[in-house]
Amino acid sequence: MLTITQELYDRIVAHAREDHPDEACGVVAGPAGSGRPERFIPMLNAARSPTFYEFDSKDLLKLYREMDDNDEEPVIVYHSHTATEAHPSRTDITLASEPGAHYVLVSTADTDGLGDFQFRSFRIVDGEVTEEEVEVVEAY
Template structure:
């Protein structure tokens, strides 16, 4: 299960909406081993694409250095799908390299039959996707 504060939830949603129609991406870092998302870090989508995202390579290095210095890890890795449901694509699965992270997908497609704005969370380990419950809280 992913437990996340309403404030962080809202920040992810706002970022996804702001970058629409391109995919938005980012990380919520937290203390190593605690599984608690704390620090919201929106990233630039270097691909600037409606169908693909990739962290800029220099930004990626800076991010990991910073997390290392602060004893943090990427608790959440999030990105948006702009025209499809919030479910990991084959691309998402093949590039998922953080088995300890919650992969959050939001869909800014809204409309269609998909219903309201989707915010879903998954574990992706060795190509296997497991959806998990998202619990939104006021504070930890």
């Protein structure tokens, strides 16, 4: 299960909406080994595409060095889908390289008739995708 604060949840959704119609992407880092998302890090979609996201390699290298210096790890890797449901695509599954991370997808398309976005979390390990429950809390 992914436990996330309302503030982080709202920031991820806001980023997805701001970058629409392009896909948004980013990371939420947390203390190494804690599994607790704390530091919101919106990234630039270097692909600037409505159907694909790509972290800029220089930005990503800088982020990993920063996380190493702070004894952090990527707890959440997130991106948005602009025209489809919030479910990992084949490309998303292939690119998933953090087996310990929660992969959050936000759909900015009203694909289910229930509202203007979906927020879902998945574990992706060795190509296997497992959806998990998301618990939104006021604070840890």
